[in-house]
Amino acid sequence: MTRARYITGYSDPMSVAPGGSIHFYVSAEGVTQYRADIVRLIHGDLNPAGPGFKEKVVQTSVSNNYPARRQNTYPGSCIVIHEKAALAALSSFTLQAFIWPTTPQKGRQVILGRWAAKQRSGFALIIDETGAAALLLGDGRRVETISSGLALREREWAFVAATYNTDSGNAQVFQETLEDHVVLKGRATAERLTRVKPRMVNRAPFTISAGFSHTDDQRSVFCYHYNGKIDRPRLAGDVLDSSTQISFQKHRPQPEQENIALAWWDFSENMATTTITDRSINQINGETVHLPTRAMTGHNWTGHTLRAEDAPEEYGAIHFHDDDLYDSGWNISFTLDLPDRFRSGVYAARLKAGEIEDYIPFFVRPKPGRPTARLAYLAETATYMAYANFNVLHAPETEPWVSRLLIVYPDNLLAYQHDEWGKSLYESHSDGSGISVSSRLRPITNMRPKNNSPFGLHGSSLREFCADTHLIDWLDYKGYACDVITDEDLDNEGVELLRPYAAVMTGTHPEYTSTHMWDALKAYTDQGGRLMYMGGNGFYWRIAYNQECPGAIEMRRAGGSRTWITEPGEGFQSIDGEPAGVWRDVGRAPQRLVGTGIVTMGFDIASYFKRLDESHDRRVAFAFEGIGADERIGEFGLIGGGAAGLEFDRAEPHYGTPPHALVVARSENHTESYLLLLEEMGAMIPNIHAPENPLIHADMVFYETPKGGAVFSFSSQCWCGSLSHNGYNNNVSRMTSNVLTRFLDPAAFDV
Amino acid sequence: MIKYNLAELTAEFEANPIGHHSPALRHLLQKLRSSPTKGKFVLVCTKPYREWVLATLTGSRKNPVKLNKRYVFNDLLEAERFVFRRRLKAFTRLEEDQ
Numbered sequence: 001m002t003r004a005r006y007i008t009g010y011s012d013p014m015s016v017a018p019g020g021s022i023h024f025y026v027s028a029e030g031v032t033q034y035r036a037d038i039v040r041l042i043h044g045d046l047n048p049a050g051p052g053f054k055e056k057v058v059q060t061s062v063s064n065n066y067p068a069r070r071q072n073t074y075p076g077s078c079i080v081i082h083e084k085a086a087l088a089a090l091s092s093f094t095l096q097a098f099i100w101p102t103t104p105q106k107g108r109q110v111i112l113g114r115w116a117a118k119q120r121s122g123f124a125l126i127i128d129e130t131g132a133a134a135l136l137l138g139d140g141r142r143v144e145t146i147s148s149g150l151a152l153r154e155r156e157w158a159f160v161a162a163t164y165n166t167d168s169g170n171a172q173v174f175q176e177t178l179e180d181h182v183v184l185k186g187r188a189t190a191e192r193l194t195r196v197k198p199r200m201v202n203r204a205p206f207t208i209s210a211g212f213s214h215t216d217d218q219r220s221v222f223c224y225h226y227n228g229k230i231d232r233p234r235l236a237g238d239v240l241d242s243s244t245q246i247s248f249q250k251h252r253p254q255p256e257q258e259n260i261a262l263a264w265w266d267f268s269e270n271m272a273t274t275t276i277t278d279r280s281i282n283q284i285n286g287e288t289v290h291l292p293t294r295a296m297t298g299h300n301w302t303g304h305t306l307r308a309e310d311a312p313e314e315y316g317a318i319h320f321h322d323d324d325l326y327d328s329g330w331n332i333s334f335t336l337d338l339p340d341r342f343r344s345g346v347y348a349a350r351l352k353a354g355e356i357e358d359y360i361p362f363f364v365r366p367k368p369g370r371p372t373a374r375l376a377y378l379a380e381t382a383t384y385m386a387y388a389n390f391n392v393l394h395a396p397e398t399e400p401w402v403s404r405l406l407i408v409y410p411d412n413l414l415a416y417q418h419d420e421w422g423k424s425l426y427e428s429h430s431d432g433s434g435i436s437v438s439s440r441l442r443p444i445t446n447m448r449p450k451n452n453s454p455f456g457l458h459g460s461s462l463r464e465f466c467a468d469t470h471l472i473d474w475l476d477y478k479g480y481a482c483d484v485i486t487d488e489d490l491d492n493e494g495v496e497l498l499r500p501y502a503a504v505m506t507g508t509h510p511e512y513t514s515t516h517m518w519d520a521l522k523a524y525t526d527q528g529g530r531l532m533y534m535g536g537n538g539f540y541w542r543i544a545y546n547q548e549c550p551g552a553i554e555m556r557r558a559g560g561s562r563t564w565i566t567e568p569g570e571g572f573q574s575i576d577g578e579p580a581g582v583w584r585d586v587g588r589a590p591q592r593l594v595g596t597g598i599v600t601m602g603f604d605i606a607s608y609f610k611r612l613d614e615s616h617d618r619r620v621a622f623a624f625e626g627i628g629a630d631e632r633i634g635e636f637g638l639i640g641g642g643a644a645g646l647e648f649d650r651a652e653p654h655y656g657t658p659p660h661a662l663v664v665a666r667s668e669n670h671t672e673s674y675l676l677l678l679e680e681m682g683a684m685i686p687n688i689h690a691p692e693n694p695l696i697h698a699d700m701v702f703y704e705t706p707k708g709g710a711v712f713s714f715s716s717q718c719w720c721g722s723l724s725h726n727g728y729n730n731n732v733s734r735m736t737s738n739v740l741t742r743f744l745d746p747a748a749f750d751v
Numbered sequence: 752m753i754k755y756n757l758a759e760l761t762a763e764f765e766a767n768p769i770g771h772h773s774p775a776l777r778h779l780l781q782k783l784r785s786s787p788t789k790g791k792f793v794l795v796c797t798k799p800y801r802e803w804v805l806a807t808l809t810g811s812r813k814n815p816v817k818l819n820k821r822y823v824f825n826d827l828l829e830a831e832r833f834v835f836r837r838r839l840k841a842f843t844r845l846e847e848d849q
Contacts, residue, residue, distance in 0.1 A: 396788050399793075400784045403780075404769050408806065
């Protein structure tokens with residue numbers, strides 16, 4: 001398949017208030033010019049069985065033609081040391097580190113040094129083309145590699161060092177495994193006299209985990225990225241013998257060693273940040289590029305503690321990946337300056353070039369403390385980021401999982417052709433380690449209207465952003481005034497963001513939740529707020545927003561049902577030191593926040609709800625006005641043909657469903673595609689399919705909260721896909737309307 | 752080894768390719784769908800909700816699918832039936848060889 005023509009981009013920020021500005025960054029190939037307009041997005045689903053695609057062009061200064069050009073993305077994390085003075089005088093030297101390489105056979109990878117690839121100049125301790133530690137020297141004409149000759153083994157700690165004596169031209173390299181493989185060779189040295197005197201290129205900085213390639217539009221571009229962990233990299237301005245190397249590796253240099261100890265980088269310092277600390281007297285500090293994974297177990301991790309904070313000296317490693325990405329760093333293509341009055345809502349910059357188009361969604365929120373409606377819709381932007389460029393077609397188990405043929409959509413193909421835009425938190429880096437950081441400063445090909453997913457259901461195969469437009473459309477059709485706010489706003493502003501609203505609605509899949517977000521939602525309902533949980537699999541994974549690098553989140557798959565598993569000892573978030581993984585494991589199961597929590601997921605068809613006895617309780621009569629006692633609720637819908645499906649939740653008092661909660665309706669008749677969530681079984685059990693396991697059902701739950709607040713949870717990702725059925729005249733739409741109307745009514749609940 | 756009543760299971764699948772299936776059909780489908788990534792049948796959506804082209808996965812990320820434009824479907828259930836028949840044929844041949 002030839003490289004596809006495309007136009008795409010991202011915005012910064014993703015959520016903007018009237019009076020603010022939002023920048024758009026566009027890249028295109030195969031087109032010379034494009035037209036941009038701002039549109040309000042209403043219904044993103046193209047399914048002819050539904051209301052069809054709905055957008056409204058909004059007149060703004062953006063509407064215009066723009067020249068199209070390709071903007072490059074250069075992924076791959078590393079460390080840049082900006083200090084020039086102390087390093088400029090470097091002549092003889094020793095480079096050393098503990099390393100845990102994950103792709104030793106990938107080809108040349110720089111561990112540390114100052115290497116200008118284009119100029120073939122400088123020096124670096126590297127892994128060479130044979131997988132062995134080596135010293136690379138270049139004088140601008142000649143390049144020489146002194147290799148240990150012994151291939152490093154994947155995921156095995158080793159000590160590697162290289163020395164160079166400028167007077168004699170003597171170069172040495174040394175490597176030794178830290179593992180006790182009695183039958184495998186683990187130690188190798190090489191020594192040679194060389195005539196290549198390393199020449200420094202001024203603009204090439206000292207780097208760790210990559211070399212310097214060139215600059216592109218004032219951006220430094222790096223090359224020879226290393227995959228794996230590095231612990232305790234050291235630089236000495238002299239040739240150290242092996243015993244001094246060991247002592248230099250372990251012990252912080254004393255002042256009298258100042259002449260040799262140029263840098264003694266300690267990655268266990270400032271683990272939550274991009275700062276790299278040199279603990280030598282020189283303080284040659286650096287900074288990380290593209291957010292490598294910090295707070296990782298070092299070569300000396302004992303397992304006596306699982307938390308970096310408890311033994312930072314055992315967490316001296318950073319895991320670098322050649323496909324880490326924080327900020328694509330593109331140039332601004334156009335900017336929208338919002339006037340002081342601009343309707344809150346879900347918008348997009350629509351880009352068109354002939355038959356090629358794309359939409360860059362963004363959210364217009366009200367000004368802080370200035371709500372424009374009594375209802376707020378909380379856009380699940382953390383979930384959109386977690387699923388960014390979600391592409392798992394290559395796993396052999398994917399089709400058995402979805403229980404139908406995999407369908408590949410244009411966004412899948414575009415994302416596959418552009419690995420440089422980064423993958424989702426469900427996938428692995430190129431070295432097989434799980435991806436724990438996601439950023440919105442890159443194209444997200446599946447966070448789009450008109451998008452379908454291989455992991456949806458039969459019918460409208462929608463998830464996340466596009467599925468949420470079913471709700472946006474319903475609110476628009478019904479004429480409910482609504483402010484739009486986002487997860488990132490909630491993380492920043494806490495409960496103050498929610499407090500002005502009589503009611504808050506979630507999207508269809510608010511799965512990823514930071515501690516700030518969780519605390520804010522709980523405080524809201526505890527202080528009289530009314531929360532409508534419109535989806536399924538909400539509030540499941542813990543995340544942390546990176547305050548230093550806006551637009552990035554961290555998540556580690558420690559516990560829970562997961563597509564990758566954290567390495568032992570790496571189950572705490574680096575940003576805030578909190579336990580990573582699922583909320584249930586820290587005593588805050590989703591049932592404690594919204595009464596229900598995920599029990600299953602399936603990807604073929606959906607089903608319906610039936611009322612339970614508790615639905616006839618007078619406390620919840622408002623929700624069932626106009627609904628018959630034996631009516632099947634939502635036995636229709638664009639997504640899978642029903643209101644109960646995809647991912648859905650059950651009530652469980654043991655996990656935190658409040659004792660006074662009413663379980664008012666329950667789904668039934670799910671297919672064998674729906675499997676029991678991992679955490680629901682302590683040991684392996686045979687009856688994990690819906691037809692055989694009574695736990696696999698969706699529970700609709702209502703309960704009152706203190707000070708007149710309340711929660712109503714529909715508990716299924718398909719619910720909103722049924723809202724538009726029969727011209728919006730159906731029992732799903734009616735129930736949603738009933739609950740919303742009551743939740744907007746200030747009258748106290750009759751408990 | 753399970754002996755499948757292939758005539759019965761085929762009839763069951765053809766009547767309802769996506770949805771509730773008997774345990775025996777589920778078992779057979781797990782086998783048919785668990786082939787390795789390379790060469791696996793998938794569909795590529797070429798017109799939303801209207802047209803799907805048969806393809807196979809290549810195993811390469813850069814060019815993940817190889818289209819087979821001789822097989823274009825306007826009905827997803829027909830595509831399911833087509834692939835089921837193809838896979839069953841290969842599966843039966845394999846069973847006979849063994």
